[in-house]
Amino acid sequence: MYAVTFTATAAQAAAPGPPSGWTTVFSDDFNGPAGSAPSSANWMFDTGAGSSFGTGEIETMTNSTANTHLDGGGNLDITALNNGGNWTSGRIQTPTANVGAPAGGKLQVTASIQQPDPGSGLGYWPAFWMLGPGQWPENGEIDIMEDVNALSQVAGTIHCGTYPGGVCNEGTGVGSGLRACSGCQTGYHTYSMILDRTNTSAETITWYLDGSQYFSVSESQVGTSTWQAAFDHNLSIILDLAMGGGFPNGVCGCTSPNGSTSSGASMNVDYVAAYTTTGGGTGTSYQSLPGTWPQCASENGSCAVDGHKTVAFGANGRFNYSTLGNSTACTTGVFGDPIPGTVKACYTETPPPAANTWTPCATENTTCSFAGVMTVAYGANGAYNYATLPNGASCNNATFGDPASGSVKSCYVTGPPPSFTSWTSCATENSTCSFSGTHEVAYGANGQYYYGSFSGGTACGNTVFGDPVPGTAKLCYVQ
Structure with a gap:
C-alpha cells in the first residue's frame, strides 16, 4: 500500500473575471479542504481502465482522493501512482456538455496549470481538453493542453469527422504538434482556446499559451458539414493525467511507462474558466441542408410547393427554414438572411422514398x-x-x-438521428435547441427517439418530449 500526504500550495490566482464584452459561463477555483474531492456540482469522475478510452493508456482511472483531490490551497491535484506495477490516476469531466460558442459569438476556455514534474517522466500524459456529446470523432474534441513524457511542451489539437482517416486525419487529428513550453513543469501557466463563430461561414479555433497565440485551425480546412457537427454545439470540459498510450509511445518510439518512470507526480490546476460573447444578428443556429433536397427557386424567384412542405433558403451549408403550403417568394424578406453577401436559393424537402431521409x-x-x-x-x-x-x-x-x-x-x-445526412445535433439534455423557422426535432439516444415539430427553438428535455430512454443522457437533433 502507499501513503498519501496533501501539501497545500498557495493558489496563484483566482479565476479571472470575464474580459470586457464577455460573460462567465463556467468557473472553478478549486477551493476546499485539503484531501477533499472537487465539487460534484462542477465535476464528475470518469473511472475505469484507461484501455477502454481507445488511446492505449495503461492506468486505471479512479474516484479516489489519493489520485484526485484539492490541496487546501486553492488548487486541484491529479496524481499518478504506481502500486506494484499497477498505475492509477484521475480523470474528471463536467457533468454535462456545458459550454459552447453561440452562433455569431465566441467561446473562450482557459485554465492555469502546472504540468507534472517527475524525476523520470516517460509515459506521463497530462491533458486539459473538451469533448462533444455523442459519437466520436464526428461530434468533436478540442485538446487545449497536452504534453507527454514530461518534456515541458504543449500541443493543441482538434478531432472531428470520421475514424480512421477522413478530413481530420483520425486518430491523430489536426494539431500544432508539440511546442516548447519553457517552465511549464515548474510553474503555473495559462492554456486557452477561443472558438470564434462571429463569421459563421468562416469559423476558427485558436490556441494560446500565456496569452500568446501559437496555433489556429479554420472551418475551411475540414469542410462546413464536418465542422458544424463537431463544434457548433456545447462540449464538456475534461482534466486528466493518463499514463502510457499512443501519444507518449509515438513520441518516444517505445512502450511507456517503464520500470524507471517515477510514481506520484501531479498535474496541478489553479482554476478553470469559460467565457462567451453574445451572438450577433438573430443568434440563429443554422444547420446544413438535410440530405439532398431539390432546388425549387433561385433567390428572388418563386418556390412552388404542393401540400405542406419545409423550404430551406440559403447557401454553403447555411440555411433558414419555414414550413409552407402552395408557393412562396424565395427572398430574405420571407426567410431572413442566413449568409449575407452570398447568392442563395430555395430548396424543398426531399420527397419519399429517398432512403437517406x-x-x-x-x-x-x-x-x-x-x-x-x-x-x-x-x-x-x-x-x-x-x-x-x-x-x-x-x-x-x-x-x-x-x-x-x-x-x-x-x-x-x-429516419432517426444521428444520421447527419438528415439530422444535426442542436442541444444536450436540459439545454435549448435554437433555430429559426419550423423544424422537426428528435430527442433521445441509442436509436430511441421522440419527435416534435417546433417553431423558433425548443427546450431539450423530458418535460417537452417525454423520456424515450430512461436513465440515459439524451440529445436533441434538428432536421
Missing part, C-alpha cells in the same frame, strides 16, 4: 406505427401530403387528403 411505414389504408411525434408523408409518384402526428397514423385520404388521385399510396416517416 424517409422510411416506409405503411401502405394505404393500413396503420403507420411509431412512438412519440413524427412527420409522416403520404402519397406516391412524387406527390405527397405531410402531417406531424403523435403515436402512429392511419395511412389514408381521411387523414392526409389525396395528393395522388387514382394512385396506390404509402406512408413514410423520417
Whole structure:
C-alpha cells in the first residue's frame, strides 16, 4: 500500500473575471479542504481502465482522493501512482456538455496549470481538453493542453469527422504538434482556446499559451458539414493525467511507462474558466441542408410547393427554414438572411422514398406505427401530403387528403438521428435547441427517439418530449 500526504500550495490566482464584452459561463477555483474531492456540482469522475478510452493508456482511472483531490490551497491535484506495477490516476469531466460558442459569438476556455514534474517522466500524459456529446470523432474534441513524457511542451489539437482517416486525419487529428513550453513543469501557466463563430461561414479555433497565440485551425480546412457537427454545439470540459498510450509511445518510439518512470507526480490546476460573447444578428443556429433536397427557386424567384412542405433558403451549408403550403417568394424578406453577401436559393424537402431521409411505414389504408411525434408523408409518384402526428397514423385520404388521385399510396416517416445526412445535433439534455423557422426535432439516444415539430427553438428535455430512454443522457437533433 502507499501513503498519501496533501501539501497545500498557495493558489496563484483566482479565476479571472470575464474580459470586457464577455460573460462567465463556467468557473472553478478549486477551493476546499485539503484531501477533499472537487465539487460534484462542477465535476464528475470518469473511472475505469484507461484501455477502454481507445488511446492505449495503461492506468486505471479512479474516484479516489489519493489520485484526485484539492490541496487546501486553492488548487486541484491529479496524481499518478504506481502500486506494484499497477498505475492509477484521475480523470474528471463536467457533468454535462456545458459550454459552447453561440452562433455569431465566441467561446473562450482557459485554465492555469502546472504540468507534472517527475524525476523520470516517460509515459506521463497530462491533458486539459473538451469533448462533444455523442459519437466520436464526428461530434468533436478540442485538446487545449497536452504534453507527454514530461518534456515541458504543449500541443493543441482538434478531432472531428470520421475514424480512421477522413478530413481530420483520425486518430491523430489536426494539431500544432508539440511546442516548447519553457517552465511549464515548474510553474503555473495559462492554456486557452477561443472558438470564434462571429463569421459563421468562416469559423476558427485558436490556441494560446500565456496569452500568446501559437496555433489556429479554420472551418475551411475540414469542410462546413464536418465542422458544424463537431463544434457548433456545447462540449464538456475534461482534466486528466493518463499514463502510457499512443501519444507518449509515438513520441518516444517505445512502450511507456517503464520500470524507471517515477510514481506520484501531479498535474496541478489553479482554476478553470469559460467565457462567451453574445451572438450577433438573430443568434440563429443554422444547420446544413438535410440530405439532398431539390432546388425549387433561385433567390428572388418563386418556390412552388404542393401540400405542406419545409423550404430551406440559403447557401454553403447555411440555411433558414419555414414550413409552407402552395408557393412562396424565395427572398430574405420571407426567410431572413442566413449568409449575407452570398447568392442563395430555395430548396424543398426531399420527397419519399429517398432512403437517406424517409422510411416506409405503411401502405394505404393500413396503420403507420411509431412512438412519440413524427412527420409522416403520404402519397406516391412524387406527390405527397405531410402531417406531424403523435403515436402512429392511419395511412389514408381521411387523414392526409389525396395528393395522388387514382394512385396506390404509402406512408413514410423520417429516419432517426444521428444520421447527419438528415439530422444535426442542436442541444444536450436540459439545454435549448435554437433555430429559426419550423423544424422537426428528435430527442433521445441509442436509436430511441421522440419527435416534435417546433417553431423558433425548443427546450431539450423530458418535460417537452417525454423520456424515450430512461436513465440515459439524451440529445436533441434538428432536421
